[in-house]
Amino acid sequence: xxxxxxxxxxxxxxxxxxxxxxxxxxxxxxxxxxxxxxxxxxxxxxxxxxxxxxxxxxxxxxxxxxxxxxxxxxxxxxxxxxxxxxxxxxxxxxxxxxxxxxxxxxxxxxxxxxxxxxxxxxxxxxxxxxxxxxxxxxxxxxxxxxxxxxxxxxxxxxxxxxxxxxxxxxxxxxxxxxxxxxxxxxxxxxxxxxxxxxxxxxxxxxxxxxxxxxxxxxxxxxxxxxxxxxxxxxxxxxxxxxxxxxxxxxxxxxxxxxxxxxxxxxxxxxxxxxxxxxxxxxxxxxxxxx
Numbered sequence: 001x002x003x004x005x006x007x008x009x010x011x012x013x014x015x016x017x018x019x020x021x022x023x024x025x026x027x028x029x030x031x032x033x034x035x036x037x038x039x040x041x042x043x044x045x046x047x048x049x050x051x052x053x054x055x056x057x058x059x060x061x062x063x064x065x066x067x068x069x070x071x072x073x074x075x076x077x078x079x080x081x082x083x084x085x086x087x088x089x090x091x092x093x094x095x096x097x098x099x100x101x102x103x104x105x106x107x108x109x110x111x112x113x114x115x116x117x118x119x120x121x122x123x124x125x126x127x128x129x130x131x132x133x134x135x136x137x138x139x140x141x142x143x144x145x146x147x148x149x150x151x152x153x154x155x156x157x158x159x160x161x162x163x164x165x166x167x168x169x170x171x172x173x174x175x176x177x178x179x180x181x182x183x184x185x186x187x188x189x190x191x192x193x194x195x196x197x198x199x200x201x202x203x204x205x206x207x208x209x210x211x212x213x214x215x216x217x218x219x220x221x222x223x224x225x226x227x228x229x230x231x232x233x234x235x236x237x238x239x240x241x242x243x244x245x246x247x248x249x250x251x252x253x254x255x256x257x258x259x260x261x262x263x264x265x266x267x268x269x270x271x272x273x274x275x276x277x278x279x280x281x282x283x284x285x286x287x288x289x290x
Contacts, residue, residue: 011244020130020240023141024254027130027197028206028236030145032228033152034190035211036221037183040163044208045095046080046184049102051191051203053079055109058125058195063116069140069192076188079105106200128199128251130240137196145193148186155182160221197236198251205255206232213262216269231261 011017038047054072061071079101086097113125124132133141152159159179161169166176187207194203214227239254246253 016131021237023130023133024197024236024240025233026141026145027194028232029229030148030190030193031206032210032232033149034186035207036224036228039211039215045098047207048204049098050076050079050187051200052102053105054191055106055200056112059109059112072192073188076191080184126199126201128197130197130250133196141193141196144189148189198254202251202255205258209258209262213265216265
């Protein structure tokens with residue numbers, strides 16, 4: 001028992017571990033809240049696109065000595081605009097547009113990083129460096145994370161209606177375009193938050209897996225939010241501890257725990273489905289019920 005307590009308390013003697021746990025937890029909650037809507041809307045590819053498309057912005061921000069959040073947000077929002085423009089002005093479908101834009105921008109970022117490799121650490125950009133965040137990074141993560149969570153929860157009911165019935169939302173005076181813009185803006189900001197914890201390559205797991213896990217475990221959206229936030233926070237904290245004790249990649253360990261949670265949820269949901277009699281699929285209004 002003493003060894004178990006020490007397993008959790010001993011790392012807290014180090015300031016970098018306390019900071020890492022805080023940043024990881026805030027990143028986990030922020031990603032989890034947004035992931036619920038990404039899961040329901042089927043925007044997994046969009047999350048993947050934005051998370052990879054910010055790389056050139058991060059590299060250029062480092063070169064110019066500007067906060068990397070600015071470069072990441074500009075390129076994240078720009079990638080969304082490029083995808084939408086390509087989809088609207090050509091016969092290319094959205095999924096193809098997403099693939100073209102995010103791979104092109106990601107490749108550009110890799111080229112820029114290789115050209116100026118002496119000035120930046122590409123490994124930390126791609127896979128995160130939560131154990132080495134500075135005080136300014138902590139304030140940035142807290143500020144952006146709390147802003148995104150507050151905005152999403154404030155517009156929660158409108159966003160739920162938009163996710164299930166955008167036509168009805170428009171009919172009662174809610175602008176689907178504004179809500180879509182809100183979610184895309186929140187996505188770009190959330191990517192900035194999660195970059196500190198897991199890096200560009202693994203951000204998509206934090207944006208999708210918590211919501212998908214919660215979706216398997218409940219048919220009510222409010223419960224889905226709580227389950228996603230709890231599972232993501234647990235994965236971020238436990239993954240950070242495991243990476244400390246096992247001397248492994250923190251971002252990789254966090255995503256491994258998230259994936260294990262999803263597998264367990266999948267097995268539980270499959271077993272529960274076999275145990276109950278066949279019934280009609282749950283109506284959308286059920287999961288949307290507060």
